[in-house]
Amino acid sequence: MKPQTTDTIKVYTNEDANPGALKEGTVAIIGYGSQGRAHALNLKDSGVDVIVGVRPGGEGDRKAKAHGLKTAPVREAAEAANVVMMLTPDMTHEALFRDEIAPALKPGDALVFAHGFSILYGRVKPSKDIDVFMVAPKGPGDLVRREYERGRGVPCLFAIHQDATGRAKERALSYTRHIGGTTAGAIETTFKEETETDLFGEQAVLCGGATELVIAGFETLVEAGYRPEIAYYECLHELKLIVDLLNEGGLAKMHEFISETAKYGDLVSGPRVVNSETKQRMKEVLTDIQNGTFARDWILENQAGKAHYQKLLEADLEHPIEKTGKELRSRMAWLQSGGNRTSE
Ligand code: NDP
Ligand code: MG
Numbered sequence: 001m002k003p004q005t006t007d008t009i010k011v012y013t014n015e016d017a018n019p020g021a022l023k024e025g026t027v028a029i030i031g032y033g034s035q036g037r038a039h040a041l042n043l044k045d046s047g048v049d050v051i052v053g054v055r056p057g058g059e060g061d062r063k064a065k066a067h068g069l070k071t072a073p074v075r076e077a078a079e080a081a082n083v084v085m086m087l088t089p090d091m092t093h094e095a096l097f098r099d100e101i102a103p104a105l106k107p108g109d110a111l112v113f114a115h116g117f118s119i120l121y122g123r124v125k126p127s128k129d130i131d132v133f134m135v136a137p138k139g140p141g142d143l144v145r146r147e148y149e150r151g152r153g154v155p156c157l158f159a160i161h162q163d164a165t166g167r168a169k170e171r172a173l174s175y176t177r178h179i180g181g182t183t184a185g186a187i188e189t190t191f192k193e194e195t196e197t198d199l200f201g202e203q204a205v206l207c208g209g210a211t212e213l214v215i216a217g218f219e220t221l222v223e224a225g226y227r228p229e230i231a232y233y234e235c236l237h238e239l240k241l242i243v244d245l246l247n248e249g250g251l252a253k254m255h256e257f258i259s260e261t262a263k264y265g266d267l268v269s270g271p272r273v274v275n276s277e278t279k280q281r282m283k284e285v286l287t288d289i290q291n292g293t294f295a296r297d298w299i300l301e302n303q304a305g306k307a308h309y310q311k312l313l314e315a316d317l318e319h320p321i322e323k324t325g326k327e328l329r330s331r332m333a334w335l336q337s338g339g340n341r342t343s344e
Contacts, residue, residue, distance in 0.1 A: 023048055133160045151183075155187070
């Protein structure tokens with residue numbers, strides 16, 4: 001793939017989105033978790049007729065009802081709707097689609113995703129007579145809801161996989177608008193680009209890369225005889241300050257706020273730690289995503305009951321940095337009320 005520039009990227013705003021396109025029928029939101037809650041409430045407040053597909057009596061059912069939403073078992077919700085948004089965990093899509101949703105879809109309906117995994121890797125194979133598109137907010141559900149309530153929104157990606165009606169893009173933009181996405185701006189992508197970059201980002205940089213960097217730094221200091229509490233402050237706690245600066249204003253804002261010494265150290269030592277070898281490993285991670293190896297392993301892991309995954313997770317949580325962090329965080333009053341995140 002050739003490197004691309006952003007010069008020609010079109011950002012879709014409210015003027016590009018026909019609000020009426022989503023109001024011709026009912027939207028079923030399947031699942032009432034992080035994204036489900038935000039989408040259902042935003043659509044409802046935008047005047048869209050919404051029904052939430054749930055496991056009757058489950059946590060999602062209880063919450064959605066408490067928030068004033070109609071709920072029904074997944075099959076019934078999908079039958080009542082002409083647009084069905086899949087907002088349960090990705091690994092549930094295959095069985096849920098096959099057993100409950102596919103039988104409920106009529107020609108001309110739309111099947112919508114917030115992440116392209118199930119379609120890209122062929123876990124969900126919709127019939128040709130329905131629209132299939134994606135609306136993926138670039139933020140967690142609670143932010144999607146909070147920004148909407150403030151009259152703003154979280155930027156979204158959208159993509160068309162199948163256009164059976166000739167109106168898939170119009171419907172995708174209408175959906176995006178009603179959750180606040182075109183207020184912030186939406187960019188068109190493909191299922192392939194969204195899924196592969198999303199998986200790569202979380203594995204190599206955001207979750208996998210960042211935590212391994214923190215742990216390696218912590219271990220280096222502790223093994224050199226420094227106390228774990230001090231190592232924790234330097235390698236984990238202060239990461240937030242840097243990430244916030246990067247998030248707010250990129251490299252320039254970070255450089256503006258850190259000391260001259262930190263800047264010089266960054267420039268000369270950073271590339272010694274993350275270097276061409278690291279980048280080579282990143283390319284291998286990307287290759288496994290692109291050729292389906294990662295998806296195949298993760299699906300098999302799920303089918304086998306996730307024992308290996310649980311073992312890895314437990315080992316991660318048993319790291320000494322967790323014990324040190326728990327102790328130190330108990331004295332950070334601002335973290336005790338849920339930290340930086342709000343929840344419902
Ligand atoms: P969650 O893990 O928060 O979804 C949990 C919800 O799914 C609960 O309501 C749960 O029901 C329901 N559920 C789970 N299994 C079933 C089932 N078999 N039948 C019916 N309902 C079920 O999901 P997310 O919001 O994290 O993710 C949803 C989609 O959005 C995914 O495709 C994800 O990749 C994508 N996405 C997520 C983002 C995020 O910020 N989390 C960001 C962008 C995209 P119950 O209450 O009964 O347990
Ligand atoms: Mg890790």
